[in-house]
Every structure is written in structure tokens, then in C-alpha cells.
Amino acid sequence: xxxxxxxxxxxxxxxxxxxxxxxxxxxxxxxxxxxxxxxxxxxxxxxxxxxxxxxxxxxxxxxxxxxxxxxxxxxxxxxxxxxxxxxxxxxxxxxxxxxxxxxxxxxxxxxxxxxxxxxxxxxxxxxxxxxxxxxxxxxxxxxxxxxxxxxxxxxxxxxxxxxxxxxxxxxxxxxxxxxxxxxxxxxxxxxxxxxxxxxxxxxxxxxxxxxxxxxxxxxxxxxxxxxxxxxxxxxxxxxxxxxxxxxxxxxxxxxxxxxxxxxxxxxxxxxxxxxxxx
Numbered sequence: 001x002x003x004x005x006x007x008x009x010x011x012x013x014x015x016x017x018x019x020x021x022x023x024x025x026x027x028x029x030x031x032x033x034x035x036x037x038x039x040x041x042x043x044x045x046x047x048x049x050x051x052x053x054x055x056x057x058x059x060x061x062x063x064x065x066x067x068x069x070x071x072x073x074x075x076x077x078x079x080x081x082x083x084x085x086x087x088x089x090x091x092x093x094x095x096x097x098x099x100x101x102x103x104x105x106x107x108x109x110x111x112x113x114x115x116x117x118x119x120x121x122x123x124x125x126x127x128x129x130x131x132x133x134x135x136x137x138x139x140x141x142x143x144x145x146x147x148x149x150x151x152x153x154x155x156x157x158x159x160x161x162x163x164x165x166x167x168x169x170x171x172x173x174x175x176x177x178x179x180x181x182x183x184x185x186x187x188x189x190x191x192x193x194x195x196x197x198x199x200x201x202x203x204x205x206x207x208x209x210x211x212x213x214x215x216x217x218x219x220x221x222x223x224x225x226x227x228x229x230x231x232x233x234x235x236x237x238x239x240x241x242x243x244x245x246x247x248x249x250x251x252x253x254x255x256x257x258x259x260x261x262x263x264x265x266x267x268x269x270x271x272x273x274x275x276x277x278x
Contacts, residue, residue: 002068003089005255007040008265009033017077017085018068020044024083025054026265034261047083054083067147071095073119074147076140086114086140090253090267094220095120098180101218101274102126105177108169108211110162110204115141117180122153126178129156131165133189161189163200166207175213178220185225197225205236209243216244216275222253223269233271246275 004016008029015022023043033040044059056079065078071092077085095117098107103125109118112130114137122128122145132138138159145151158165183204187195208219219240221233230250237248250271254264 001070003070003087005089005257005265007033007035007259008257008263012040013265014040014043018066020062020066020077022079022085023047025049028266031263034257034259034263045079047079055081071116071120072123073116073144073150075114075116075144076147078140086144087116088267090255091116091222093253094180094222094270094272097272098178098218098220099124101178105217106175106213107178107180108176108208109180110166110208111182111184112141112180113137113182115144117182118155119145119148119150119153121178121180122150122155123148127154129158129176131158131160131162133159133161133187133193135159135190159190161191161193162195163204164189164193166204166211170207170210174211176211177213177216178218179208179211180220181208182222183225197228202236209240212240212244216240218272218274220272221270223271224267228269230269230271233269237271237273240273244275246273248273 002018006014006016009032011027011029013024013026013029021043023040023046046057047054048057065076067074067076075087098121102121105126107121107126107128109128109130112118112132118128118130138157142157183197183201185197219237223233234248234250241248252266253268253270254266257263
């Protein structure tokens with residue numbers, strides 16, 4: 001794989017994306033680093049905080065974008081102004097979980113970002129509807145599909161506010177066998193629509209339950225919002241389990257260092273419902 005978590009500590013993480021070493025802030029990494037400081041100082045790109053904002057400094061000239069292979073897919077990596085790179089490697093666990101449930105399924109991916117979950121589901125044999133409010137994110141996702149040889153896969157790429165799309169799909173009677181959600185804490189739709197997780201997530205989940213088919217297969221939620229436990233997300237999936245049976249599970253998304261200590265870095269939370277074991 002072209003991704004590696006080399007070390008963590010001092011509220012930072014040191015990663016390898018292909019042949020590029022990247023150093024980024026991570027408030028979860030409260031502990032001491034295991035690699036010597038010269039390894040950290042030799043990073044090819046470092047994201048530095050400057051007040052509420054930040055920016056990249058470079059140890060060498062880098063391309064504006066480069067491909068890496070990860071999880072059986074190919075992604076274009078870019079160093080964004082928000083310190084992101086275009087993938088969240090910890091999501092691999094969810095992609096691998098979704099794959100056996102997705103064959104022959106209709107899948108809705110809300111807040112789809114650069115397409116990792118959509119591509120994993122499509123590669124497993126699903127027909128996917130990918131929704132994101134950001135035109136640039138959807139264009140990036142389509143590029144990743146092209147790089148992953150999935151340009152002709154049955155994926156609908158839609159730039160729209162999530163709530164607006166879901167409301168319209170309910171009116172037209174759309175149904176899905178699986179739903180994937182990665183709700184942000186805060187965001188704006190393409191026409192200025194406002195999303196606040198504390199106000200909008202519960203209504204969205206109620207609507208998502210109505211979008212499930214008569215024999216749904218799965219729902220998976222990711223969370224990066226500060227203050228929420230995976231137990232809260234599991235409880236949100238409780239009504240799906242009550243109506244359709246199956247099981248609910250949840251926990252922390254983590255990445256493991258490849259360094260000498262092989263520590264786990266907590267990266268977010270997840271909750272999953274499935275109708276059965278695939």
C-alpha cells in the first residue's frame with residue numbers, strides 16, 4: 001500500500017503518501033513521539049498552524065497532485081488549505097465492511113467527499129448514488145474513479161445539498177439497499193444551505209430510514225464531530241434495527257503506526273447496522 005502512518009506524538013502525525021512524507025497536526029496524538037526529531041524535520045511537506053488558519057511549508061518541490069494505491073483503489077492526493085489530503089485512510093475498515101454487503105445493491109452515499117466509499121461499493125458490485133455539496137469534491141471523486149478504472153461503473157455523481165436531495169428522493173419514492181453517511185459538524189450547501197449536525201442529523205436519519213428498501217442490507221455512519229460518542233451514533237441506528245432486525249455495532253476508527261511502538265491513533269467514530277452477516 002502507498003499509505004503509511006510512520007509516527008505520532010506532540011499533537012502531530014507523520015505520514016507517507018506514496019513517496020511523499022507529510023507532517024500534519026493531530027490533537028489526539030498527545031503522547032511523545034517514538035522516531036527521532038530528524039525524521040520529523042525531514043518531512044517533504046509540513047502543515048503549520050497560524051492562528052485559526054494554517055498553511056504548508058515544503059522541504060522540496062512537490063507536484064500539485066500525485067496518485068497512490070490504497071485499499072485496492074487509486075486516489076489523487078492533493079495538499080489542501082485545510083490540511084487534508086483527499087483521503088481519510090482510517091475509512092478503509094468501513095470500505096472493507098461495506099464490500100460484502102454491496103454486491104448487487106443500490107447504495108446512497110451522503111457527504112461523499114472524494115469518493116472512497118462510493119468507489120469501494122461500486123467495485124464490489126453496487127449501483128451508487130454519490131452526493132456532495134462541493135462541486136470540486138465531486139470532480140475529485142470522478143477523477144479517483146477514472147484512476148481506479150471505475151469510470152464506467154454505475155455511479156451517479158450529484159452536486160447538491162444533502163437534505164434537499166433526500167427530500168426530493170422521498171417525494172419520488174426512491175429506495176436504497178444501503179446508505180453511507182459521513183456528516184460534518186458544520187457545512188454549507190451549494191446554494192448557501194446551512195448544515196449543523198446538532199440540529200440536522202436526527203431529522204436526516206429519520207428520512208434515511210424512509211429511504212431504505214423493503215429488504216435493506218446496511219447503514220454505516222462515520223463521525224468526526226467533537227463531543228459525540230459512537231454510542232450516540234449506535235442509538236441513532238436503533239430504530240432501523242427495531243424495524244428490520246439485524247445487528248448494530250460501533251467503535252473508534254483508528255490507524256496503526258508502522259514505527260517501533262505500533263500505537264493506534266484514534267481518528268473518529270463509526271456505527272454500522274446490517275441485516276445479516278454477508
